[in-house]
Amino acid sequence: MMMGKVYLIGAGPGRLDYLTLRAKELLSIAEVLVYDALVEPKILELVSSKSLKIDVGKRGGLPSTEQQTINQLLVEYCLQGKQVVRLKGGDPLIFGRVYPEMRSLHDAGCDFELVPGITSALAAPLLAGIPLTDKDLGRCFAVFSGHDTNILDWGALAKIDTLVILMAGKSLGIIIEQLQANGRSSDEAIAIIRNCSLVTQQIWTGTLADILDQTDGVSLSPSIIIIGQVVNLRIMSDHLPLWGQTILVTRAAEQKSQFTNLLEAQGASVVEMPALEIRPPSSWQSLDNAIAILNQFDWLILTSANGVEYFFNRLATLGKDTRALAGVKIAVVGKKTAAILKHFGIQPDFIPPEYVADSLCDRFPENLEGKKILFPRVETGGREVLVKDLSQRGATVIEVAAYESGCPSKIDLRASMALQQHKINIITFASSKTVQNFYNLIQQVTNPLSLLENVCIASIGPQTSKTCLELFGRVDLEAKEYTLEGLTDAIINRLNNL
Incomplete structure (x- = not known):
C-alpha cells in the first residue's frame, strides 16, 4: 500500500x-x-x-x-x-x-x-491600514487570545506598546477594564476588524472609553482587536469600486469564469452559477467533412470561445494542426474568442469593433461576393442573423455543428441559497442562452421571480438585454462595450452614479 x-x-x-x-x-x-x-x-x-x-x-x-x-x-x-x-x-x-x-x-x-x-493577527491590521510597528509609537507588539482572561498577566500586557487580541468579541469589556486598571489610558486608541479580508469586513475605531458604546448590540465574532497608539496611524487606500457587492455570474458548467477574476479584482464577492452545459455535437460528421476540405474555404468564422476550442480540438483529433488553415483567413467575434484563438498560436485576421456578430457583416474587411465561409457553431439555438446577412452579401456559408449547449438539470445549491437569502446584489448575463437557462433553473424554487426583487440585472449587450426583457420584464444596465471588461465597467459606473 x-x-x-x-x-x-x-x-x-x-x-x-x-x-x-x-x-x-x-x-x-x-x-x-x-x-x-x-x-x-x-x-x-x-x-x-x-x-x-x-x-x-x-x-x-x-x-x-x-x-x-x-x-x-x-x-x-x-x-x-x-x-x-x-x-x-x-x-x-x-x-x-x-x-x-x-x-x-x-x-x-x-x-x-x-x-x-x-494569520489574521497580522493580516487584519494590515488590511485595515494599521501598521503594527512604528519607530516612535510601536516598537513591539503582543498577540494573545481573549478566551481565558483570568490567566493573563494584565500588568505585563498593559506595558506593551501594541496589543493584538484574537477571539475576544465576548470579553472586550473585561479586557478594557483590566487594561485601565493596570494603567492604560481611557484615551488609548482601539480598532476592531470583523471578517477581515472578506467582502463583509467591518472596522470600528475609537478609544477604550467609547468603543463599547460604538459596538453595543453588535456581534464581534470573528474579529481581531488592536489596542495602541499605532491605530491612530491608520491610513486606508481607496476602496475598490465593487467592495460590498455580491454578484451572481452565470457561466458554463465546465468553465471557470474569467469574469469572476475581473469582478473580484474590483472588490466584489462572486457567486458562480453554472447555467450552461457545453458538450460535443450529436454527430461530428459535418465538421469532419468540412475539415477534410479546409483549403477550399476563404474564411473561417468563429463567434465563441467554445467554437474555437471544439474546432481546434477536433482538428487535432483528425491528425491535423494549424497548417491545415494555410490560405484561410479567420474572423472572430469578441475579445475572449480572440484570446482563446491565440492559445492555439493564431492571430485573427478580423475582429469587428463592436464585438458582436451582428456587426461582423457591416464591417467585413473585403467584398463577400463569391466567398466560401466555414462557420463552426453551436448545434441548436444559435441565431440565424449572421448567416442570413453573409448569404445576402453573396457569400456561401457552410454551417457545421462544432458543439452543443444545454441547461443543467439542477440549480446550483450555493447560488440557489444566496438568491433565496437575498444576498445577491447584481446578476450578470453574458449571453441570451444563459438568461433563458437561468430562468428555467429558478423555476425549481418557490416564487422564482421574487428572487430578483431589488437585484440589478446586468446584460453584456443588446440581444442579451432583449431576452432579459422578455423573461424578466426589465434589464437594469447594459454594457456599452459588449465585452466582459465592458460589463465590469458598466456595473462600476452604475454604482458610482447611485
Whole structure:
C-alpha cells in the first residue's frame, strides 16, 4: 500500500486570494479533506469532487467535533495510505490546536508536513491600514487570545506598546477594564476588524472609553482587536469600486469564469452559477467533412470561445494542426474568442469593433461576393442573423455543428441559497442562452421571480438585454462595450452614479 501523508495547512485570513501556492497545490491532490469552519467556501472548491470532505469546524456555542476524534481521523486515513489535508483558518500553529494532531500523528508513525498560512493577527491590521510597528509609537507588539482572561498577566500586557487580541468579541469589556486598571489610558486608541479580508469586513475605531458604546448590540465574532497608539496611524487606500457587492455570474458548467477574476479584482464577492452545459455535437460528421476540405474555404468564422476550442480540438483529433488553415483567413467575434484563438498560436485576421456578430457583416474587411465561409457553431439555438446577412452579401456559408449547449438539470445549491437569502446584489448575463437557462433553473424554487426583487440585472449587450426583457420584464444596465471588461465597467459606473 502506498504510504499516506497528512498535510497540516493554514488557510489564511479567509479569502481564497490569500491562500499560499503550496496550500493550493496540496488541496488539488487531497484524497481526504478534514477542515474547520472556513470563511470562504471557494477554498473548498479547490479540492476534487471525488475527495472525501469532513467538516470538523468548531463554532462558538454549537456542538463541535472532539479533538480526540479529529486526531483519530487523521491517523486512520493516513494509515490507509491516503493523502490527507487538514485545513485550518489562519496559521495552523497560532491558536490552531494543531499540536495534539501532530503528537498523535508522530506517535502513530504517520508522515506529516506543516504548511504555514497568513494569520489574521497580522493580516487584519494590515488590511485595515494599521501598521503594527512604528519607530516612535510601536516598537513591539503582543498577540494573545481573549478566551481565558483570568490567566493573563494584565500588568505585563498593559506595558506593551501594541496589543493584538484574537477571539475576544465576548470579553472586550473585561479586557478594557483590566487594561485601565493596570494603567492604560481611557484615551488609548482601539480598532476592531470583523471578517477581515472578506467582502463583509467591518472596522470600528475609537478609544477604550467609547468603543463599547460604538459596538453595543453588535456581534464581534470573528474579529481581531488592536489596542495602541499605532491605530491612530491608520491610513486606508481607496476602496475598490465593487467592495460590498455580491454578484451572481452565470457561466458554463465546465468553465471557470474569467469574469469572476475581473469582478473580484474590483472588490466584489462572486457567486458562480453554472447555467450552461457545453458538450460535443450529436454527430461530428459535418465538421469532419468540412475539415477534410479546409483549403477550399476563404474564411473561417468563429463567434465563441467554445467554437474555437471544439474546432481546434477536433482538428487535432483528425491528425491535423494549424497548417491545415494555410490560405484561410479567420474572423472572430469578441475579445475572449480572440484570446482563446491565440492559445492555439493564431492571430485573427478580423475582429469587428463592436464585438458582436451582428456587426461582423457591416464591417467585413473585403467584398463577400463569391466567398466560401466555414462557420463552426453551436448545434441548436444559435441565431440565424449572421448567416442570413453573409448569404445576402453573396457569400456561401457552410454551417457545421462544432458543439452543443444545454441547461443543467439542477440549480446550483450555493447560488440557489444566496438568491433565496437575498444576498445577491447584481446578476450578470453574458449571453441570451444563459438568461433563458437561468430562468428555467429558478423555476425549481418557490416564487422564482421574487428572487430578483431589488437585484440589478446586468446584460453584456443588446440581444442579451432583449431576452432579459422578455423573461424578466426589465434589464437594469447594459454594457456599452459588449465585452466582459465592458460589463465590469458598466456595473462600476452604475454604482458610482447611485
